[in-house]
Amino acid sequence: MKFVPCFIVQRTWCLLQGFCRVAGIVGLCFIVIFQLLTGLSSARTVVDQVGRRVEVPEHPQKIISLMPSITEIIFELGQEKKLKGVTLFSRNPPAASRLPRVGSYVHLDLEKIVSLKPDLCLALRDGNPRYMVDKIEQLAIPVYVIDPRDMDGIIDCIIRLGSLVGAESQAAEIVLKMRQKIMAGHAIVSQAKYRPRVFFQIDASPIISAGSNTFIQQLITMAGGENLAAGSTAYPRYSWEDILEMRPEIVLIASMAGGQSEDELKAGWLRWPRIPAVRDKRIYVVDADLFDRPTPRLLDGLQTLLRLIHPELGQP
Helix, strand or coil, X not given: CCCCCHHHHHHHHHHHHHHHHHHCCHHHHHHHHHHHHHHHHCEEEEECCCXXXXXXXXXXXXXXXXXXXXXXXXXXXXXXXXXXXXXXXXXCCHXXXXXXXXXXXXXXXXXXXXXXXXXXXXXXXXXXXXXXXXHHHHXXXXXXXXXXXXXXXXXXXXXXXXXXXXXXXXXXXXXXXXXXXXXXHHHHHCCCCCCCEEEEECEECCEECCCCCCHHHHHHHHCCCEECCCCCCCCCEECHHHHHHHCCCEEEEECCHHHCCHHHHHHHHHXXXXXXXXXXXXXXXXCHHHCCCCCCCHHHHHHHHHHHHCHHHCCC
């Protein structure tokens, strides 16, 4: 092994000190180097749910959730103490309402995010704009992106997030309960003799429903119904003439539709007694929070649909 002569080491060190003093940043040099070395030793590279390679802390302690659904999952995993910031409308569970806000999931407050000094941000592909994710990463803050497209995707997301935040056992327990609910639902629906025609109203003015490649479509199918809005458009719009032709046997109205009361939401439908769902009094207002966020609570939505679509089959 060859050793570098001491005088060369001393001379190099003196030159480095002189340069740093001129720049006035000798202390900063040590700090930056120390942070880089310690950061590298405690980081790991993972692949997020959209296939991006992301270098994340081995044990993240300051997490910012950029979507209400992600906030909900972190609470489910029992890791809420690591949450240092969330977006607007993060209201479930109620404790999430007390966390600092970093703007809406579309219009994120970058200054607020930086001020909270996160070591990790969690984003949703179909919610957070890509350019916002890029801006956060340009600030040297890692962003892990999830992209749950169906029930299997949600399960995969929970497992991934559990591994990311050190809650593998909690994630496994959540996933087990989800699969049990899915299996129970399948067992009930297997007894159904037919699939009634279902129209799910997301909004009232204009009338908007949920088509294929949506969680609502999957839940209706899993609950033994036929989604009348299935098709190439994810969230199609309809006129009353369209609906009269569809002749839905069951109408499900999301509670958030138009911000109206339950009676007001039903009133528009009651004007059309020729619709089978109106004639048979099978118009139901359901809790929108059980259907519009990719979280384990979607399976509570499944159980709700099972009761309403196939009451004759009993409960899961």
